[in-house]
Amino acid sequence: xxxxMKKFKNLLSIFISALLFISCDDRATYTWNKDSLDNIxxxxxxxxxxxxxxxxxxxxxxxxxEDTYSDNRIIEFAEQSLISIKIDxxxxxxxxxxxxxxxxxxxxxxxxxxxxxxxxxxxxxRPPEEFLDELIRIKKGENTLADLLAxxxxxxxxxxxxxSLARKYISLNYPDSAKKHLDNIYNYQNKKSQLDFSIVxxxxxxxxxxxxxxxxxxxxxxxxxxxxxxxxxxYFYGILFxxxxxxxxxxxxxxxxxxxxxxRNKQSYWQIIRMLKKQNKDPELEAECYLKVIxxxxxxxxxxxxLLNSFAWRMTELEKNLDIAxxxxxxxxxxxEDIKMLDTKAELLWKTGMTNEAVQxxxxxxxxxxxxxxYKDQKNKFLGLST
Numbered sequence: 001x002x003x004x005m006k007k008f009k010n011l012l013s014i015f016i017s018a019l020l021f022i023s024c025d026d027r028a029t030y031t032w033n034k035d036s037l038d039n040i041x042x043x044x045x046x047x048x049x050x051x052x053x054x055x056x057x058x059x060x061x062x063x064x065x066e067d068t069y070s071d072n073r074i075i076e077f078a079e080q081s082l083i084s085i086k087i088d089x090x091x092x093x094x095x096x097x098x099x100x101x102x103x104x105x106x107x108x109x110x111x112x113x114x115x116x117x118x119x120x121x122x123x124x125x126r127p128p129e130e131f132l133d134e135l136i137r138i139k140k141g142e143n144t145l146a147d148l149l150a151x152x153x154x155x156x157x158x159x160x161x162x163x164s165l166a167r168k169y170i171s172l173n174y175p176d177s178a179k180k181h182l183d184n185i186y187n188y189q190n191k192k193s194q195l196d197f198s199i200v201x202x203x204x205x206x207x208x209x210x211x212x213x214x215x216x217x218x219x220x221x222x223x224x225x226x227x228x229x230x231x232x233x234x235y236f237y238g239i240l241f242x243x244x245x246x247x248x249x250x251x252x253x254x255x256x257x258x259x260x261x262x263x264r265n266k267q268s269y270w271q272i273i274r275m276l277k278k279q280n281k282d283p284e285l286e287a288e289c290y291l292k293v294i295x296x297x298x299x300x301x302x303x304x305x306x307l308l309n310s311f312a313w314r315m316t317e318l319e320k321n322l323d324i325a326x327x328x329x330x331x332x333x334x335x336x337e338d339i340k341m342l343d344t345k346a347e348l349l350w351k352t353g354m355t356n357e358a359v360q361x362x363x364x365x366x367x368x369x370x371x372x373x374x375y376k377d378q379k380n381k382f383l384g385l386s387t
Contacts, residue, residue, distance in 0.1 A: 030069040030078060033085045037097065040083055041116035048119065048139065049112040050084040053098060058106040059306050059340065060125040071128035077135055102173035111138045120144045123171060145172065159185050159199050166206055175210040182206055186215070197228045204237065213245045236264050240271060249275055262296055269293035287320035294328070308332035309341045316347045326352065339368050343378065350382045358382045 033040055040049060054061035068074055078084055089098040089106065097103075101110055101118065109122040120138045122131065141147055148165045162181045169178035182203060189200055204219040220241065223234035236255070243252040249272045256268040269289050276286040294311050297304055308328040315325035326348045332341050342365050349358035359382050365375040380386065 028072060028075050030075050031084065033083055035085070036093070037085055037087065037116075040085060041112070041114075044083055044114045046114055047083050048081055049110075049114070049116070050078070050082045051097075051101070051110040051112065052084070052086045053089045053094075053101075053103045053106055053108045053110070054086060055088060055090050055106050059309070061107045062340070063306070064107050064125050064131075068126060068128045068131045071132075073132050074128055074135075077132060081135075081139060104173055111135070118172070119146075121171060143168075145169075159188060159196070163199065163202055163206070170206060170209050178206065179210050179212065182210065186219075195223065195226055195228060197223065201234060204234070204241075208241060208244075213241050217241050217245065236261075240267065243271060243275070247275065247279070266293060266296050269296070283318045283320060287315060287318050290314060291321060291324065305332040305335040305338070305341070309338075309344050312348060313344045316344070316351055319351065322348060322352050339365050342368075343375065346378065346382070355382055 035043075037049075037051060052061075052064075087097050088094045089103060101108075103110075105123065107123075107125065111119045111121065113119055119141075120143075122134050126134065137143060143164070145165075145168050148161070148168050152161050152165050162185055166178045166181040166185070169175070169181070185199065185203055189195060189203070200219055200223060204216045204223075207213070207219065208216040217238060220234040220238040223229050224238065229235055239251050239255050243249055252268050252272055256265050256272075259265055259268070269292055272289050273286055273293065276282055276289070290311055294307060297307060301307070309332050312325040312329040312332070315321045326345070329341060329345045329348060332338075333345065342361050346358045346361035346365065349355075349361060359379060362375055362379045362382060366372075366379065369375060
């Protein structure tokens with residue numbers, strides 16, 4: 001049979017497409033064990049256990065799935081060294097496991113030994129390379145709680161080692177144990193004629209993390225009075241912590257009005273936004289501050305799309321700046337179509353009276369995740385139907 005050049009090209013195109021489909025279909029994926037954590041511990045002999053605490057609404061959990069668990073290096077390490085399980089902290093036995101392992105935020109990734117004892121944890125999102133470095137470190141037993149305790153035993157009054165140990169207790173959510181070591185360092189520094197700025201400043205931050213903001217403020221004021229705060233760092237954090245302690249934004253809002261330090265202004269605005277949201281009494285000012293803080297981020301900021309989505313959704317809750325929020329969510333979607341961002345856009349369209357457009361967007365969400373009841377409820381809400 002004679003094959004023309006046109007037919008040959010068509011056959012070649014089909015063949016290449018088939019190869020691409022097969023290669024994509026055979027792509028390695030991260031393996032998650034479906035058994036219960038208790039069963040995994042009882043039946044495991046030699047591998048570390050990775051426990052990923054997540055929730056349905058956690059944006060950074062989704063990002064971890066997309067960026068990190070999809071990385072071939074992470075998949076290869078997991079296949080060789082880990083048994084992995086996901087736990088939704090709000091469903092089934094998730095709340096009990098969350099309490100047992102002292103989980104405060106998401107994602108929190110625990111690394112347990114084969115008997116179920118915690119070796120260490122990774123808190124928050126990490127890109128693939130950082131995540132792999134942490135897995136390797138923990139597997140080697142470096143900078144784990146056991147490792148730091150051994151180092152501290154040989155250097156009882158070595159402040160940097162004791163700081164590292166306190167920091168580890170904080171990450172493991174053992175505030176009382178952390179405070180014991182912070183108090184040791186605090187008492188040691190108080191005996192010195194000259195404060196070590198790098199030590200006492202870290203001390204002030206860590207006291208805040210264990211809930212002793214009064215001690216944090218005391219240390220920061222001591223630094224300022226001692227004349228060793230050349231960059232006004234302690235001065236700024238003193239304002240930040242006083243606003244937190246007194247639940248009053250006035251001093252912080254005054255600071256940000258004249259400060260030209262972009263990073264400190266970001267911290268200031270986020271603190272003000274958190275306090276206003278908690279107080280739930282000045283939505284106008286919260287919306288104003290939210291708009292100001294997102295404008296401080298450059299277009300090449302890695303997580304700009306997620307930031308814009310958070311802003312846009314909060315505006316739907318406050319019912320402020322809806323037109324601007326729609327512009328921002330459209331900008332976020334130029335970085336890639338994401339189901340949570342589409343949901344935000346649908347909500348904004350509905351709140352601005354564009355019901356038909358909102359339904360079209362939420363239909364996309366339903367198509368992307370047909371099993372999720374939330375998106376169907378959203379559509380019913382837009383159409384004025386009961387859920």
